[in-house]
Amino acid sequence: MKMQRIRIKDVAREAGVALSTAALALRDDSKLREETRRVVREAAARLGYVYDRSAAMMRSGRSHTIGLLVCEITNPFYAELTAGVEEALDQAGYVTMLANTAESAERQRRMLERFREQPVDGVLIMPATGTPASLSEELRAWQLPHATVVRSFRRGAHAGPDNRAGTRLATEHLLALGHRRIAFLGGAAKNSVSTGRWEGYARAMARAGLTPEHLPCRTDIGEASVVAEALTAKGPTALVCFNDSVAFGAGMGLQRGGRMPGRDVALVGFDDVREAAHWYPPLTTIRVAPHVIGQAAARVLLHRITDPAAEPLREILPPALVIRESCGAQQRRAA
Amino acid sequence: MKMQRIRIKDVAREAGVALSTAALALRDDSKLREETRRVVREAAARLGYVYDRSAAMMRSGRSHTIGLLVCEITNPFYAELTAGVEEALDQAGYVTMLANTAESAERQRRMLERFREQPVDGVLIMPATGTPASLSEELRAWQLPHATVVRSFRRGAHAGPDNRAGTRLATEHLLALGHRRIAFLGGAAKNSVSTGRWEGYARAMARAGLTPEHLPCRTDIGEASVVAEALTAKGPTALVCFNDSVAFGAGMGLQRGGRMPGRDVALVGFDDVREAAHWYPPLTTIRVAPHVIGQAAARVLLHRITDPAAEPLREILPPALVIRESCGAQQRRAA
DNA sequence: TCATCAGAGTGGAACGTTCCAATTCGACCG
DNA sequence: CGGTCGAATTGGAACGTTCCACTCTGATGA
Numbered sequence: 234m235k236m237q238r239i240r241i242k243d244v245a246r247e248a249g250v251a252l253s254t255a256a257l258a259l260r261d262d263s264k265l266r267e268e269t270r271r272v273v274r275e276a277a278a279r280l281g282y283v284y285d286r287s288a289a290m291m292r293s294g295r296s297h298t299i300g301l302l303v304c305e306i307t308n309p310f311y312a313e314l315t316a317g318v319e320e321a322l323d324q325a326g327y328v329t330m331l332a333n334t335a336e337s338a339e340r341q342r343r344m345l346e347r348f349r350e351q352p353v354d355g356v357l358i359m360p361a362t363g364t365p366a367s368l369s370e371e372l373r374a375w376q377l378p379h380a381t382v383v384r385s386f387r388r389g390a391h392a393g394p395d396n397r398a399g400t401r402l403a404t405e406h407l408l409a410l411g412h413r414r415i416a417f418l419g420g421a422a423k424n425s426v427s428t429g430r431w432e433g434y435a436r437a438m439a440r441a442g443l444t445p446e447h448l449p450c451r452t453d454i455g456e457a458s459v460v461a462e463a464l465t466a467k468g469p470t471a472l473v474c475f476n477d478s479v480a481f482g483a484g485m486g487l488q489r490g491g492r493m494p495g496r497d498v499a500l501v502g503f504d505d506v507r508e509a510a511h512w513y514p515p516l517t518t519i520r521v522a523p524h525v526i527g528q529a530a531a532r533v534l535l536h537r538i539t540d541p542a543a544e545p546l547r548e549i550l551p552p553a554l555v556i557r558e559s560c561g562a563q564q565r566r567a568a
Numbered sequence: 569m570k571m572q573r574i575r576i577k578d579v580a581r582e583a584g585v586a587l588s589t590a591a592l593a594l595r596d597d598s599k600l601r602e603e604t605r606r607v608v609r610e611a612a613a614r615l616g617y618v619y620d621r622s623a624a625m626m627r628s629g630r631s632h633t634i635g636l637l638v639c640e641i642t643n644p645f646y647a648e649l650t651a652g653v654e655e656a657l658d659q660a661g662y663v664t665m666l667a668n669t670a671e672s673a674e675r676q677r678r679m680l681e682r683f684r685e686q687p688v689d690g691v692l693i694m695p696a697t698g699t700p701a702s703l704s705e706e707l708r709a710w711q712l713p714h715a716t717v718v719r720s721f722r723r724g725a726h727a728g729p730d731n732r733a734g735t736r737l738a739t740e741h742l743l744a745l746g747h748r749r750i751a752f753l754g755g756a757a758k759n760s761v762s763t764g765r766w767e768g769y770a771r772a773m774a775r776a777g778l779t780p781e782h783l784p785c786r787t788d789i790g791e792a793s794v795v796a797e798a799l800t801a802k803g804p805t806a807l808v809c810f811n812d813s814v815a816f817g818a819g820m821g822l823q824r825g826g827r828m829p830g831r832d833v834a835l836v837g838f839d840d841v842r843e844a845a846h847w848y849p850p851l852t853t854i855r856v857a858p859h860v861i862g863q864a865a866a867r868v869l870l871h872r873i874t875d876p877a878a879e880p881l882r883e884i885l886p887p888a889l890v891i892r893e894s895c896g897a898q899q900r901r902a903a
Numbered sequence: 904t905c906a907t908c909a910g911a912g913t914g915g916a917a918c919g920t921t922c923c924a925a926t927t928c929g930a931c932c933g
Numbered sequence: 934c935g936g937t938c939g940a941a942t943t944g945g946a947a948c949g950t951t952c953c954a955c956t957c958t959g960a961t962g963a
Contacts, residue, residue: 286687287631288921291622292919306647331650332654332663333655350619352622588914591950599911601910620949623951626918
């Protein structure tokens with residue numbers, strides 16, 4: 234009694250054309266007369282035909298599916314980025330396969346193997362901390378088109394923010410406000426992001442004839458707040474934070490220590506996550522527009538898939554300084 | 569010069585068995601002798617065989633793929649939930665196809681059609697605002713196994729928090745602290761979540777012989793802060809907020825108006841997003857463990873797929889009150 | 904000695920597309 | 934009037950699995 238699925242074959246019979254004609258018509262191929270296409274389309278609608286991608290996938294070898302490996306989707310920055318990727322891929326007619334590696338290199342590896350079997354047309358990867366350097370070559374050996382996002386391999390397609398330029402902007406802003414004792418908070422890991430952000434800060438300090446100062450801590454609100462609470466009036470007057478999470482932690486620590494961000498200590502974040510604007514006091518930060526990075530990443534990967542012989546693209550997106558209240562610029566101007 | 573893919577056929581030849589034997593061996597089927605399985609496994613490893621799911625999918629009609637429709641992935645609550653779903657599905661051997669509907673019913677519809685074509689074995693859906701009531705029957709007509717998450721249809725498989733119990737907990741806590749003028753902030757939309765949360769609050773108030781008071785506003789930090797800033801000393805002494813976002817907005821508005829949450833006005837949120845603990849002051853809220861809901865949702869859907877004849881499961885998860893500082897309980901205890 | 908049986912392995916037809924070569928049919932050209 | 938051409942359509946072989954029915958082999962029991 235269960236009604237069976239309608240296939241192209243059935244549509245063809247209903248429309249009175251050959252199977253391959255119907256298939257062509259449903260793909261709206263220009264080789265066919267508009268009239269024929271219409272007739273087939275109508276027959277398909279009448280029967281309630283549903284395209285079966287799994288068969289197409291098998292025959293054509295293309296799945297119109299992209300694997301997305303997110304290092305930590307519960308981090309708002311990466312969530313936003315994921316939304317950008319998904320949106321751009323959808324617009325290009327691709328479906329996103331999601332895997333949250335939760336910063337586990339082992340899980341990342343497992344998911345890559347699954348994606349390879351699936352098979353996906355390509356993968357977008359935000360390498361988990363602890364990713365072996367060999368992964369890049371391995372993917373190449375697999376012939377699996379891929380691009381990195383935010384965190385990068387040495388070579389290959391990539392989309393991410395210009396970290397160096399970001400912390401340079403932040404540091405120069407604080408210098409312009411008259412600060413001299415500016416410390417860099419957070420970013421202990423050895424990866425492309427950490428080194429980039431540190432360098433931008435350190436070079437700006439050096440150019441101003443000042444010595445950079447590193448307050449290391451893990452990228453974690455709790456840890457950052459502990460480090461910040463320990464800071465006294467003798468400490469730095471301004472903090473360039475590794476990212477917004479660290480800045481939030483720092484702000485909380487400072488308040489616990491009885492000092493108000495923006496009044497007693499200047500604070501600049503990095504990322505401009507949605508919460509930054511709604512924090513109290515609103516956080517001055519570096520906007521890198523994760524949504525835009527996500528879209529760029531999708532573009533870069535699709536280029537790689539469409540034109541595998543071409544040089545891999547690297548899109549380094551320029552950041553912008555967003556001045557709010559945590560850096561104290563407002564108060565200074567008012568005074 | 570390009571090396572071609574290795575198929576089961578090649579593995580079979582290498583192992584000196586028939587194609588179907590090799591296929592059985594690779595699935596580790598107990599019909600085969602352990603010895604045979606080993607030989608085939610080794611041959612596969614030697615050749616670098618990669619399983620091709622797209623062919624399996626087509627022949628068997630099962631894709632081991634689930635479509636996940638998230639209403640707004642940039643919302644940390646849903647991001648966390650997504651992580652839970654993905655983790656549980658992965659453990660069960662399923663891959664997650666992600667679509668962020670961004671609260672657009674039209675986009676949601678389009679993505680459902682894609683998922684149907686893909687084809688996925690089932691969909692997990694957090695209905696976007698404005699989802700027509702007919703969607704539920706339509707999915708049934710499509711014969712597409714589905715379950716709702718957080719927001720629910722009237723019937724069908726579902727996993728989500730017990731909203732009524734949550735706001736009841738919040739309200740009773742505030743009553744116990746001695747508050748009498750307690751208002752409910754936010755939740756203007758007409759959906760299962762809004763009505764549930766309102767009812768839990770309103771009934772608790774009624775039981776205490778008090779009249780409930782609704783301060784409507786959209787679920788948006790900005791709007792909530794405007795409403796809260798307008799509140800004066802003559803207004804309510806405590807706010808039960810629709811969710812943590814609204815509570816954050818309210819906290820910000822209160823501070824702008826010169827009043828400190830937890831000292832001048834008691835504030836309780838709903839959801840316990842990661843930021844709640846790190847807010848200043850830390851937010852008292854209702855924990856619903858989005859990660860757990862996500863896992864439950866995956867379970868409920870897989871049950872539906874495995875056993876379509878059985879009654880759809882509905883998992884309503886009990887919330888917990890998390891007391892931090894924004895409700896003023898600490899101060900009160902200290903005094 | 905022969906039927907029966909279970910265990911182990913085999914052969915080949917599906918699954919629903921896409922792809923390519925082939926065919927049909929006028930129109931046009933010399 | 935035969936030949937060539939392009940546009941429109943067709944036929945049928947792939948694609949790499951799974952699934953089912955079948956064969957083969959040796960052991961068992963009457």
